[in-house]
Amino acid sequence: MVKWKNPTKKRFNLRTEQTYIQSGIGGNGLLRKKIRLPSKKWGHPFGELERKLAKASEDGKKYQKSVAVGDCSRYYRYLEATWSRLEVDYEVYDKYLSILEKQMKPSGEIQQEPLGPSFFDMHLESMTYLSLDVEVLFILGKILMEKLAYTVQLFFSMHGLPGSFRPQRKFFLAPKNIPFNTDEEYAKYVRKETDWFERSLRLPRNKLIVHGLTYVSAIKSSSDGTLTHPRMGWGRETQKISVKLKELKAKLEARHPELRKVSGNIFEFTRLLLNRPDIVLEPDDADTLATSVRRAGSELPDISSLADNIIRFTEFFCDHFARKPN
DSSP: OOOOHHHHHHHTTOOOOTTTTTTTTSSSSOOOOOOOOOOOOOOOHHHHHHHEEEEEEHHHHHHHHHHHHHHHHHHHHHHHHHHHHHHHHHHHHHHHHHHHHHTBBTTTBBBBSOOHHHHHHHHHHHHHHHHHHHHHHHHHHHHHHHHHHHHHHHHHTTOOSSSSHHHHHHHHHHHGSOTTTTTTHHHHHHHHTTTTIIIIIIIIIIIIISOOOEEEEEOEEESSSOEEOOOOOOOHHHHHHHHHHHHHHHHHTTTTTTGSSOOHHHHHHHHHHEEEEEEEOOOHHHHHHHHHHHHTTEOOOHHHHHHHHHHHHHHHHHHHHHHHHO
16 A cells, blocks of 8 residues: 655645645545636737727838737737646646545545556646646746837837836836826826736746746645645745745734734745735835745745736727827
């Protein structure tokens, strides 16, 4: 009889969060929800704007805008395709867990013969595609936002306006640019509705996926049917950074008392900060968070909320510039 040991809790030293064994899956009467990713209505937001610009394609500058918008549309379609793949990835991972659960007793023992190589091949494959597509979502999302910012630069044709999203947002937030006389409606939307960009997209893309010092990737399931995606570094870095994060947490609790209910687990705390742009961080505190995420790791922010934010911003962008004169 082969015992199934849950490697996740031991390896990542997570708090007693529910796993498919601890939540009673395998016959002790508790059931988990199926793992599913919600469908999204991506639609075709660029259609009207592309048709408008196509009519003016003989003008050199307008032709450049048309090409740039077409490029944005292409990356938006890439994101839609990635989301469709993720929906399948989630279903496949759910199937893998279901097969595993049927083999297990509440104690964690496998109650039938050891699972064959084909099962573990499916396990590896399901984790590979799921982890791949999650990271692709962040990478493509960042690319799209940068391309949209560059296209805004083309629309406004003004000196000093950055062509990258983060500095462009800072430009709109600068007191001297409020109101932004060239297009205050657009600038106001960016100021008020894109605070998610820094912590839910740019920071995890840069500090966890592309430039991070995290070497362990995992998928963590819970009995409510949700998945989270931790990225972790070495234990030594985690110990050093946890001290600074505890100090940051104590500081923020004065303004956000609800944080007292959050455990001292650094992955839980950093994920909360990545998902809560309403918790304003001073520059030094933002640097502490970025350093922590890059060196010790974190769970990736909620991908469903990220997709919703990207869709909403893209729809506003397309509707806004479709209404504007060429």
